[in-house]
Amino acid sequence: MRGLLRTASDASDVEKYATLLVKFLSEYRWLTDAYVLDYFVENHWQKLPSSWQNVLKDIELDYLSQLLETASHFRPRAIWPLSLLCTIRVAKLSALTRKPVSSPDEIPEFSTKHCARPLHESNDRLGSFEPSENLSHAFRKHVKPKKQHEISRLGKIVHLLSCKSNSKHVLDVGAGHGHLARLLALGYGLKVSTVDVVGSHQSAANRFDDQAALHVQKADRRVGITSHPSTSTISGELPKHFTLELSKATTRADLEQFTRSSWSHRGEDHPFVLVGLHSCGDLGPSVLRLFAQVPTCRAVALVGCCYMKMTDDGGKPQVQEAIRKPAKLVQTAVRPLSRFVVQASREGLSYEAREVACHALEAYIKKLRDDPSSLKIHCYRALLEKVIVKRYPDYRHVPLGGVKHAANMTFSEYAEKALEKFPLQVCDIQVDNPVLEEAMKDWKKVITFYSLRLLLAPAIESLILTDRMLYLWEQGISSCLVPLFDPSLSPRNHVLLAIKQ
Template structure:
């Protein structure tokens, strides 16, 4: 299946009435307008099933007591979504309404896979790019001979962040090894660098000169402090290459020497990052930074632009399209006096809720639809849900506990919205800083965040909410278990649709880049960089590089 066909398949699914209704009906709004809002018959039947209390089920061996999964309908749906062929739950799965199972099957089929390697549809027959896959698979520590890093030694980073930095560094190294045109790259621009963990890793492990860009001066100052701490630590303990467990092969030398490593430098810049400011900051860096280039490289590149790599680990909102626009603008520029040219990019996007309206859709396929196809749009609900990764919610006991708490927060606040809608003479909202979400009642925005412990008990939750709102909520508001179960199912269904929304965004970007890169000699694909078990939420990278004819990554 081509990217274009996949894009239209996802689009058609998201435009179906049932899916559209689920995505645009927030639990808060449903409870606040329970008496006036009428759901479709299909969704109403699901909610009716969701509100039924489990009393056991029958099998060929007679009545059985429900296992823990049966205590919550949302958990049953989640298990079916993640493990549809689990024999131990097949009888329970049969209790799920058939049309609901069909919906879950479709979401599972249309989301992009999250297995490490090239991102594909789970049921796709599209051909694999064997060369690209070889580049990615070489990142695997066991198959590549790279000793797995000791994350505990990576000071300042959580295990999740350390995993992402190590993995992206390894992939960058292998990609630069994969083509003669990429082996000459010694300069990399880390966009949205934050505390510059990735920047320092690319400098120290691969020997690249790095420009670390971030919009926040606080983040840049923090990166400088981390640099100073790292220098002091290295003075106390300087590992040899054999001892440095997180090292990766150097893309330019089979045996990098300390002298070579010392040629690398890290430059920090703070700015508001747009397409134009990104290009101008890189121009400035190259204008100032030729002292970081060896005489041999300067001679070999005389009269040619210096090749550069763009990287971004979690490029929030519209930062991803801005990076890609900058890449394309300089790639297609006819100015013969430019000091640098983009040769590759590895960009991991995130925070779709911060995406500007002008940055979706991007592809000609969606901006110029053929007759008969529905218009393309994404609401705030779509963008909020796109960051959900329900397949990872139960990956560990810690994750499972966090998931249950997160669902309870959403559902209880939705129930509270319904209660507040019936409370007479509720004090007016005096918080002028509340956001403008149309599904979030003003009093819930005024309520703000509550401590996690409040959600351990319904009465404690009502007492604390009433205290903050200045109203007595302790009389006549018992916990509605049936509505709570319905809201849990609805919320989980909406989250399960989230990865399909993300696939829609990513496929649009992929199709757009394929359109823009025609005739440039550049290739683009989506890569799942991080191991699911690490808990990395956003793991899909857009990788741009010259068409790969051979791989020398081993």
């Protein structure tokens, strides 16, 4: 599917695509909803068709990586059941492409032509994305390579959105330490405010801003203003950082009052671009709702993440701390945003399906190829879950401590480390058992089952993203989905872009 929705014809195509995804995923709910943690508890391997079991039981893990490659056509080395081959093929064909665009000019609705106001004079032709490593020191300091890649690309797109929507103001939601906001303000001359629920982020962001501004001033005195913010900057106002939570409870009036006070002492309205870089859980849908409701919000750029944290009531996922009060995770389905997907699907995507949609597929494929034994951890954790549930059924799905270098341990060694903060003694649940060590021989089957779930993950995410497009369309707003980031660096690599006409 083209990630573009601007006409009734486009809407029809996107609705057909969403219907296909709903039907396809409903056929495999038994797989998408099978938490790998419960592999031994619920005997997941036996859920596979017997013909699948026969060809997958001895599959080499490096060969399994080819099955997951989204851009390649999988060719089995032996005769495989047609049902399995069709599942693999449809899963790959139905997912949105993850190959990142190389230039803003590849985004038809958001090309550099016909901007409402001129592009930055040093960027009148945006051309290809600059490599993030070319960001100047001012924008690289305190910023990890992954984030450098993201802010370099998204910064250019937000600048373009601001030009096309004639908006000089930007509100960055869930901004963290303000790395993107800093680039937009000092690098592109935009007036930027940020909000983040974590108060300590505000003080860090202010400190980093001051350091960046000092570096910019020194650099500009040495060489003058150069051609691109990757090497220097257009000195602008520093971002304004606020500690504030945007949620499902935030109203149009709340946001309008905040933006007026943020950008104007006289309470004036300014058109602005709303930005969310990896907006977690309910924050993503909240950003889209507020974008649709607030007239002065002229454009949006949204990258979502942590879909499993979305809720129907806007509250926190109902997960209790087992050490205080043991309880099974309450994992409920979440209602889609758009009316169309609500009507097309009998029920929303489950917690398990949304959780697997958040995995780093490309990183997992690399591990399958280069270091498959490191994935034994999935078998260890699933086996420990069986032990815990058998002895203490009320402690199912209890969060346990992470264990480094687990692949080099026996199961009992792993269990002792993982249970260090568990409220019960290790000896009470008898992990040092020859039967359990024997079960570890099935670790490759656990990885194979887990990989089959990951095969469907891009299709699940595609449905979530398409649902968001259709929601905006139902509000009278065109949009497009763009694979903006390198998925090996940034697994949630699609950005949803929209400009109000």
